[in-house]
Amino acid sequence: MRSCMTASTTSTQPARHSSLGLEAYVQVTSPIRRYADLLAHYQLKAYLHGRPLPFTADELNQHIQRCLASGREVGRVVRETERYFVAEYFRQQPRDSLWSGLLLKWINEENRLGVVLLDAIAREMLVKVNAGTTVGSNILLRCASADPGNMFVKLNEVAAGSVVGGGIQSRL
Template sequence: QLIELPAGAVRWAHQRLGLGRSRLQSEAAAHQALGLSAYLQWTSPIRRYNDLLAHRQWLTHQNLIEAEPLAKELINPLLDKLEQQSREVGQISKEDQRCCLLEWLVSLKPKLIAQDGVMLRWLREDQNLALVRIEPWALELPARLRDPAGPGDLLKINVQEVDPARDLLHLKATIG
């Protein structure tokens, strides 16, 4: 079904629906999207504490440093706490980005013109609410469609209402 969708942003939006949430855990697990039976993620150990833990566990497991790997009973509570903190940081980041977007749109409001976009997928088809990509802004946002549309249709998107104090953004889109 994905192959029938237009390549690019439309197909990516639908592929993301099938992705599972990553999890921190003490035992090796498969990575479904990569097709691997076991997967370990780490970047620079100075960037994230969970990467430091993964790096240290790997080094001790390979006997590259003199220490014992942390036991499951010790590392699992750490991973649970890190996962919760990571979700909170992600949520704060999303809220901050949205706040900045709304303030930016308010500053542009007097000279805001219709933007080119593409319909990605329905969020609530019964309410004409779709996820759209606004190309000039490189953003995906919900918008109400005035006309019948399908994934890949080109749109003209207008800001109907924006109010940072109420966390409000209403976009209207028409085929175009």
């Protein structure tokens, strides 16, 4: 389902919301949480009270561009922080720990490279899985190595307690 979803957009122009079947849509949450929502609240409140809008379209677009740039940077920092701590978590675990996962899809079926959802950390990771493993299969994994500084984790699929997969060093 996620693969069918499109990224959100922010604009001063009305746009359709296909999933909701609406011709025009505006998202405003708590103005305490997001600066862009605070601007939308100002505009809506002025409109509903019959007052002039506090911002022109050009002024709003300038604010939106700054908000989007800041949001992208925050998102990048959050992703890198999560990657670091996932690798650090695996680095601290005993080497004989086993992790259950679910093969969600293939990235490259010929090379047995797939996306696996790790139950314990609710995170998707790239893993080289054994021949015969099919999408939807539950598999066991062992961490062969973890490097928090480079945000890498190498996982191997295991069977009956021994490593049988080639593993892949995965950038988180």
